[in-house]
Amino acid sequence: xxxxxxxxxxxxxxxxxxxxxxxxxxxxxxxxxxxxxxxxxxxxxxxxxxxxxxxxxxxxxxxxxxxxxxxxxxxxxxxxxxxxxxxxxxxxxxxxxxxxxxxxxxxxxxxxxxxxxx
Numbered sequence: 001x002x003x004x005x006x007x008x009x010x011x012x013x014x015x016x017x018x019x020x021x022x023x024x025x026x027x028x029x030x031x032x033x034x035x036x037x038x039x040x041x042x043x044x045x046x047x048x049x050x051x052x053x054x055x056x057x058x059x060x061x062x063x064x065x066x067x068x069x070x071x072x073x074x075x076x077x078x079x080x081x082x083x084x085x086x087x088x089x090x091x092x093x094x095x096x097x098x099x100x101x102x103x104x105x106x107x108x109x110x111x112x113x114x115x116x117x118x
Contacts, residue, residue: 002026002105006093008078009112016116017081022093022109024074031097034069034076038089038114045092049078061087083116090114 008020024031035050049057049067057065066079076093093109 002028002095002097002099002107004093004095004107004109006091006109006112009091009114011115011117012083014083014085014116014118016083017079018083018114020078020080020091020093020112020114022076022095024095024097024107027099027101028074029098029100029102031071031074031095033097034074034093034095036067036076036078036091036093038087038091039111040086040089043089048091051076080114083114085116085118088114088116 003026004022004024006022012018033052036048037045038048039045047058048061051067051069064082069076090111090113092111096106098104
């Protein structure tokens with residue numbers, strides 16, 4: 001079983017910065033891809049950024065957000081700069097890979113709230 005634990009959300013003023021962290025733990029053999037999605041009130045969940053064989057960003061965050069990954073710790077980070085009120089959402093971490101018995105996994109974290117005030 002694999003679990004994700006997120007941290008780093010909170011309240012920040014527009015133009016400010018936050019750093020989200022997400023650590024995977026459990027019977028992990030290898031993590032392939034980790035990423036961040038977000039869901040604002042009344043909207044669908046959308047991809048923010050992912051990192052694995054390549055790095056991908058939503059157009060709305062390019063140049064402001066940076067995703068990075070510590071493979072030794074199975075931890076992914078999302079550095080968010082120049083935050084805007086429209087970045088307000090619950091941010092969810094996700095990861096996929098395989099376990100020590102070669103079973104594939106795809107899991108989500110519980111979400112962390114980011115609120116950007118104007």
